[in-house]
Amino acid sequence: AQSVAQPEDQVNVAEGNPLTVKCTYSVSGNPYLFWYVQYPNRGLQFLLKYITGDNLVKGSYGFEAEFNKSQTSFHLKKPSALVSDSALYFCAVRATGTASKLTFGTGTRLQVTL
Amino acid sequence: NAGVTQTPKFRVLKTGQSMTLLCAQDMNHEYMYWYRQDPGMGLRLIHYSVGEGTTAKGEVPDGYNVSRLKKQNFLLGLESAAPSQTSVYFCASSYSKRGHDDTQYFGPGTRLTVL
Numbered sequence: 643a644q645s646v647a648q649p650e651d652q653v654n655v656a657e658g659n660p661l662t663v664k665c666t667y668s669v670s671g672n673p674y675l676f677w678y679v680q681y682p683n684r685g686l687q688f689l690l691k692y693i694t695g696d697n698l699v700k701g702s703y704g705f706e707a708e709f710n711k712s713q714t715s716f717h718l719k720k721p722s723a724l725v726s727d728s729a730l731y732f733c734a735v736r737a738t739g740t741a742s743k744l745t746f747g748t749g750t751r752l753q754v755t756l
Numbered sequence: 757n758a759g760v761t762q763t764p765k766f767r768v769l770k771t772g773q774s775m776t777l778l779c780a781q782d783m784n785h786e787y788m789y790w791y792r793q794d795p796g797m798g799l800r801l802i803h804y805s806v807g808e809g810t811t812a813k814g815e816v817p818d819g820y821n822v823s824r825l826k827k828q829n830f831l832l833g834l835e836s837a838a839p840s841q842t843s844v845y846f847c848a849s850s851y852s853k854r855g856h857d858d859t860q861y862f863g864p865g866t867r868l869t870v871l
C-alpha cells in the first residue's frame with residue numbers, strides 16, 4: 643500500500659522568507675510524486691511533479707521540490723514567500739503501474755504574513 | 757477549454773434522498789476520478805474510470821455509484837444519502853494511464869450537505 647505523510651498541519655512564514663512544506667512517502671517501487679495547491683473554495687491546482695531524472699523539480703509560481711530517495715521525502719520549497727501563497731498544500735504519490743491512482747496526504751495549511 | 761467542470765456547486769439533501777453529481781471534461785482525457793475531501797483527511801478516492809463504459813472502486817466506494825456512458829462525462833450517484841456523506845466532492849481527469857503525463861486536473865468541487 644502507498645501512503646503520504648505531511649507532518650505539519652500548518653506552517654507559518656513571514657513574507658520574503660523561504661518556506662518549506664514537508665512530505666514523506668511510502669510506496670513499492672519507484673514513486674511518482676505530486677504537489678497540489680488549493681485556494682479557499684476552489685479545486686486543487688497542479689504545482690509540480692517528479693517522475694524521474696533531476697531530483698530538483700521546478701514548478702508553477704516559483705515553487706520547487708526536492709526528491710530524496712534515501713529519506714523518502716519530497717519537500718516543497720520556495721525561496722521567498724508571498725502573502726498570496728497562503729493556501730492548503732497537498733502532496734500525493736502513486737507507484738508506477740497503479741493505474742494513476744493517487745494517494746494524498748492530509749494537507750498542510752501555509753500562512754504567509756506581512 | 758473549460759477544463760473540468762462540476763454541477764451543481766452546492767446542494768443540501770435530506771437523509772434518504774438521492775442525487776447525481778455531474779463531471780464533464782473537454783480535454784479528451786481517458787481517466788476520470790471522483791474524490792471526497794473531509795477536514796483532516798485529505799482527498800480519498802471514491803470511484804474512478806479508465807475509459808468510456810468502465811468504472812472501478814476506489815478507497816471509499818460504499819454508498820456511491822458511478823457511470824461513464826460518454827468519455828467526457830463521469831456521474832456520481834448517491835442513492836440514499838446519509839449525513840456521513842456530507843463532504844466536498846471533487847472530480848478529476850487525466851490523459852494517460854501509464855505514461856508520464858498522467859497529471860490529474862481537478863474541477864472546482866461540489867459542496868454537499870446531508871441533513
